[in-house]
Amino acid sequence: MLKIKDNQSLNYNFALTINGSVAGKVFIDKNANNIKDQNEEYLAWVGLEIADLKQKDYTNQGGNFYFENVPLGTHILKILPESLPAGMRPLNGYEYKIFITEAQLDYHNLDLAIVYGN
Numbered sequence: 512m513l514k515i516k517d518n519q520s521l522n523y524n525f526a527l528t529i530n531g532s533v534a535g536k537v538f539i540d541k542n543a544n545n546i547k548d549q550n551e552e553y554l555a556w557v558g559l560e561i562a563d564l565k566q567k568d569y570t571n572q573g574g575n576f577y578f579e580n581v582p583l584g585t586h587i588l589k590i591l592p593e594s595l596p597a598g599m600r601p602l603n604g605y606e607y608k609i610f611i612t613e614a615q616l617d618y619h620n621l622d623l624a625i626v627y628g629n
Contacts (some may be wrong), residue, residue: 539554599627
């Protein structure tokens with residue numbers, strides 16, 4: 512145990528890291544317009560991964576996914592093809608480039624459209 516005497520000061524240095532988060536929703540885009548329309552449903556159990564961090568998440572019943580402790584830098588968010596229902600694919604590809612910066616730590620409100628067809 513460290514004892515500090517009267518009128519004595521003690522300094523500690525701690526390294527801090529800045530981390531962000533990535534969040535969004537996956538939905539079935541029936542008309543392939545890349546917009547979540549009122550008659551379109553969110554999709555549960557879609558697997559997503561930030562590969563360089565070895566972090567995976569699966570969407571919940573509301574289509575939500577969330578990654579925390581994402582360090583500053585460029586990351587690739589991937590939709591796991593094997594997690595999609597048969598006959599479905601992402602409208603805009605399986606990979607999305609994400610930039611986490613000090614100015615934008617939280618990369619939220621991503622809407623990822625899934626469509627029918629190969």
